[in-house]
Amino acid sequence: xxxxxxxxxxxxxxxxxxxxxxxxxxxxxxxxxxxxxxxxxxxxxxxxxxxxxxxxxxxxxxxxxxxxxxxxxxxxxxxxxxxxxxxxxxxxxxxxxxxxxxxxxxxxxxxxxxxxxxxxxxxxxxxxxxxxxxxxxxxxxxxxxxxxxxxxxxxxxxxxxxxxxxxxxxxxxxxxxxxxxxxxxxxxxxxxxxxxxxxxxxxxxxxxxxxxxxxxxxxxxxxxxxxxxxxxxxxxxxxxxxxxxxxxxxxxxxxxxxxxxxxxxxxxxxxxxxxxxxxxxxxxxxxxxxxxxxxxxxxxxxxxxxxxxxxxxxxxxxxxxxxxxxxxxxxxxxxxx
Numbered sequence: 001x002x003x004x005x006x007x008x009x010x011x012x013x014x015x016x017x018x019x020x021x022x023x024x025x026x027x028x029x030x031x032x033x034x035x036x037x038x039x040x041x042x043x044x045x046x047x048x049x050x051x052x053x054x055x056x057x058x059x060x061x062x063x064x065x066x067x068x069x070x071x072x073x074x075x076x077x078x079x080x081x082x083x084x085x086x087x088x089x090x091x092x093x094x095x096x097x098x099x100x101x102x103x104x105x106x107x108x109x110x111x112x113x114x115x116x117x118x119x120x121x122x123x124x125x126x127x128x129x130x131x132x133x134x135x136x137x138x139x140x141x142x143x144x145x146x147x148x149x150x151x152x153x154x155x156x157x158x159x160x161x162x163x164x165x166x167x168x169x170x171x172x173x174x175x176x177x178x179x180x181x182x183x184x185x186x187x188x189x190x191x192x193x194x195x196x197x198x199x200x201x202x203x204x205x206x207x208x209x210x211x212x213x214x215x216x217x218x219x220x221x222x223x224x225x226x227x228x229x230x231x232x233x234x235x236x237x238x239x240x241x242x243x244x245x246x247x248x249x250x251x252x253x254x255x256x257x258x259x260x261x262x263x264x265x266x267x268x269x270x271x272x273x274x275x276x277x278x279x280x281x282x283x284x285x286x287x288x289x290x291x292x293x294x295x296x297x298x299x300x301x302x303x304x305x306x307x308x309x310x311x312x313x314x315x316x317x318x319x320x321x322x323x324x325x326x327x328x329x330x331x332x333x334x335x336x337x
């Protein structure tokens with residue numbers, strides 16, 4: 001018995017999809033998407049030399065939207081192209097080759113190849129699933145990297161991912177600085193509160209094969225990210241949707257932009273000033289969609305709560321302070337925080 005795989009389901013159910021992939025009517029994208037309108041979340045020129053202006057833009061987008069795209073971010077387009085090429089190559093390998101990197105059964109481990117992350121909702125006797133396969137790798141800092149889960153094929157996988165991580169540092173430093181300044185804090189405060197130099201970069205490759213009934217299925221169901229911030233690059237196949245004013249919209253694709261999601265930990269650290277964005281992924285009938293989010297996460301034993309400088313007698317803490325690992329356990333198992 002191999003690893004569960006959506007690709008395998010697709011090949012064995014030509015033209016139909018099994019019941020476990022059919023979402024309830026209040027989730028089905030065919031019914032719930034606002035058609036004919038693409039959501040233009042804020043696009044921010046990250047190279048703007050006016051730091052004050054940039055701080056205002058990042059702060060407003062993080063408070064009002066929780067999602068935005070940054071352009072002119074200094075990660076070379078060829079570095080992004082190589083990251084995407086090796087990820088695509090891995091998922092196009094024969095199934096048994098991919099299974100060599102399967103997630104271990106240990107529920108405490110997230111790295112490796114597979115389909116499961118969250119405890120899925122059961123409807124009657126059917127456990128619902130997303131139309132996606134994925135691969136998780138920690139790509140920074142070196143102390144948390146486990147090369148056992150990094151594909152050896154294609155041979156340039158490691159080099160492409162290390163190069164991407166290297167270029168991402170500058171973006172992460174600048175983004176955290178601007179977010180801190182936007183809250184009236186010193187520039188290094190949020191990064192320090194999120195784990196400092198121990199902040200972990202968890203790369204996930206989402207692989208969404210063509211789906212015969214994209215009107216009924218979702219790649220990833222509606223969720224907010226557990227991370228502080230998520231930095232994502234997609235391929236050019238539409239799929240990312242954001243919830244705005246209770247309605248679902250496609251998010252405009254901009255080549256080589258980085259899509260920024262504010263995650264739960266950033267909402268907590270900002271004591272609710274920045275908003276964790278509710279988003280989901282749709283699938284395509286004819287084309288494969290792939291995305292590469294990097295979740296910027298505190299170490300599991302790092303304690304996260306509202307930043308002390310943002311809390312006082314008037315502004316009481318709106319969130320509990322707890323270890324990040326405990327937060328993740330509760331969210332994955334759908335337990336109250």
